[in-house]
Amino acid sequence: MSSFSHLFAPLNVGTLSTPNRIWMAPMTRSRAGQPGDVPTELNARYYAQRASAGLIVTEASQISRQGQGYAWTPGIYTDAQEAGWRLVAEAVHRAGGRIALQLWHVGRVSHHLLQEGHQAPVGPSPVRAEQTECFVVLPDGTPARVPVDLPRELQPAEIRGIVQEYAAAAVRAHRAGFDLVEIHGANGYLLNQFLDLRANQRRDEYGGSLPNRARLLLEVADAVIAEIGRERVGVRLSPKGVFSDMTVEGSWEASLYVASELDRRKIAYLHIAEPDWAGGPPLTEEEKRGLRGAFSSVLAFCGNYDAARAETTIAAGIADAIAFGRLFLANPDLPERFRRRAPLNTPDPSTFYGGAEKGYTDYPSLEAASA
């Protein structure tokens, strides 16, 4: 019987030494303190419970009010939010863990009710994401899933401002005690929209050719690197992902191009969200090896992995680490359960988004269950 020796081999990520290759994937939980979208002690407890992960990547955290697409997600652009995130980072470190904050701008995946002055959300071009919903609180106070709005096209000066907002958010995350930041370039949000052949219809230096479509993502990476250092920066991409109305056309080439550009910048890691997390086909082994060839530092994949498939993917030299989402959500001690081949708690989708302790901090560890 295999002992998952690859999953439990130590790994250096940037300047961090991590004890295993079992990462906690970023997951929106919509439980930030209100008003102000401020992380709380409850959020700190949730992450600290999961500190045995090789690396925790937090839920996505908007870098500005404009970058928000769902009610109750945490921000990283006010002093109160920074102080709230400090509670989270400190609690994880006290529990012996390591944590990256994911930096998020949703772009066109938003709604005027979430925006300052009820303005339209922004995107590379005025192209609406079809069959895509966001989450708002209606004027009468009821929460609702609603179709996203038609976005307004960003002007070049505004794009420069957004790059600065990413840099400022990275500074806040670093000051709050996070070990790394992860730039969210995946899953149909702003940076992915610029890469996308359908969402991006621009004719300026941010649209058209592949270097132009990748320009914003790489400018953001360079600005964040300049502030906190390349060894503290990870990036997430979703090659061939169709979540939030991304098109598969051109996506593979764009991902390979960005992976090789990031490789030149020697960032800490690249994190790949495979299409199967949202119901698509998983990447083929050949595709994963293609990414491996383009990026030489730490490469992590995330999809519907179990421990056995994660172990063989690392053993085959394709990945350095594997991130687990729903399994980590429901099993705070996931590495220990893998190690012991113990049964896993089942995630409850009805408590994924919003609410409080229930379905958040009350999934039992093995220790709690046997007590």
Ligand code: PHB
């Ligand atoms: C979501 O809130 O549904 C969400 C957020 C970030 C992702 C994917 C989905 O990358």
